[in-house]
Amino acid sequence: MAAVHTRAARSARARLVGALTSTPEGSRRAAAALGHERGYGSLEELLADDAVDVVHVCTPNALHAEQVLAAVGAGKHVVCEKPLATSPEEASAVVDAADAAGVVVAVPFVYRFHPMVREARARVRSGEVGRVLTVAGSYLQDWMLSPEDDDWRVDPERGGPSRAFADIGSHLVDLLETVTGDRVSSLAATLSTVHPHRAQHRDVATEDAAAVVVRTAGGAVGTLLVSQVAPGRKNRLHLEVAGSAESLAFDQEDPERLWVGRRSGSLLVPRDADQLAPDAARLCAVPAGHPQGYQDAFDAFVADAHAAARGAAPEALPLAVDGARAVDLTAAVLASHRSGGWVDVPAPRTAPPAPTASNAAPTPAGAAS
Structure with a gap:
């Protein structure tokens, strides 16, 4: 990194x-x-x-x-x-x-810094989506598919008590809360360790996959699936939000478009600064029709972080409180898995x-x- x-x-x-x-x-x-x-x-x-x-x-x-x-x-x-x-x-x-x-x-x-994520956020904030009813998200990778695949994150002493959820599930929930402006208030989770032994680690104690059901403070319900053992999925972060008027879907492996679902006349909105909300347009680093991706999002994040160090207040910059929020959510997932029941998540x-x-x-x- x-x-x-x-x-x-x-x-x-x-x-x-x-x-x-x-x-x-x-x-x-x-x-x-x-x-x-x-x-x-x-x-x-x-x-x-x-x-x-x-x-x-x-x-x-x-x-x-x-x-x-x-x-x-x-x-x-x-x-x-x-x-x-x-x-x-x-x-x-x-x-x-x-x-x-x-x-x-x-x-x-950094996925907050894809222009089409900011466009989704703006559409929810403007009321175009209506009341958020349901959310469905997944973050799927395959880099830990084989028992021969190994990494320092497998070791709780170095990586912490959670692996898949802390590593990538945290991004998924951050995306959900950033786009909807809502927060996960309670959840029920189950974790799966597919390989009990890996190349350099015996008796693996961290998870390869997590399935989480969530309720939000605003009354929405949703499901989240996180896996690092999904063949063919390299970095598939997907979020779909269904509102009372519109649905929105963002796919990180196809970040140049936002799907807007309607009962009649669904459409794909392209990453074109002339068609986007101001906060989304400012993150368009290259002209429409030229691909923009992960490093561009990371560049935008660091530019905003350094601007904040100079005293600016960039829109939706993830700070220590957001990092702590992810840690709280991870702790709730682990507690739910241990208890087998629903767990309340502390307010941000x-x-x-x-x-x-x-x-x-x-x-x-x-x-x-």
């Missing part, structure tokens, strides 16, 4: 000050490979560098909260890969620390104020961790 973050930071015209890995030699190699100015020998050295304004945290999940808290304590703005933390308590600590320090902590729920935390002028970065300079 450091390469994706680096490309996005470069696109945002950030100065790439340096990189940090688990060893000084690894840091030097990463800096050379990614085009950063230097490699750091330790996190303390990185945080002591006044040239660094924004720290991008791309380390294993279990390290996120500790490293973000250290960066925030040093007065740095942060872009932290999700999950923000592996427990609700750690996530709350990060939210409180960022609020107290007046710095930005952004979490890359209140978003913190914009960064103070003294902490705003005039020209963000980044360091990958």
Whole structure:
């Protein structure tokens, strides 16, 4: 992920000050490979560098909260890969620390930054969709299909207690709540570990798939399916929202169009800035008819995160409160699976104020961790 973050930071015209890995030699190699100015020998050295304004945290999940808290304590703005933390308590600590320090902590729920997601959101907000009745979503991948497929995320000590849901289900629920403006208030979940043993891990304790039934605060009901063992599906994130007047469907593997369903006269809306709501149009990086995809969405996210570090307030930027929301939802999914019943999901935390002028970065300079 450091390469994706680096490309996005470069696109945002950030100065790439340096990189940090688990060893000084690894840091030097990463800096050379990614085009950063230097490699750091330790996190303390990185945080002591006044040239660094924004720290991008791309380390294993279990390290996120500790490293973000250290960066925030040093007065740095942060872009932290999700999950923000592996427990609700750690996530709350990060939210409180960022609020107290007046710095930005952004979490890359980057699918929000597809223009057609923003178009869907605008249509719900304008009332065109009517009252949201049902939601149906899935996030399907196949990269863990075989028992020979393995990854550090399988280990709860490094990846946290949830794998498939925390890794990709969090994106699906974030998309649902971003588009509808509603929140999941309760859920019932069941998890499945398809392979009890993998190439480098015995007695696997994290899930390959999750099925979740949800209720929202606004009264909608829905179903969500998350799987990393779905043959042929590489990154199929799909959300369909049915309202009392219209339905909307977005498919991340076909992100250039939004399906608008009507009882008579359904249509496909193309990614054409001249036809879209202002917040969707601003995210159109290339002219209509030219494909735009994942890296473009990531670039837009980082550009907005760095703008927030300078004191701006970009629309729908996912912050620490959103990262903590995903951690709460993951905890609820795990609790429901254990109990076999419905679980209430805590209400979202209140978003913190914009960064103070003294902490705003005039020209963000980044360091990958």
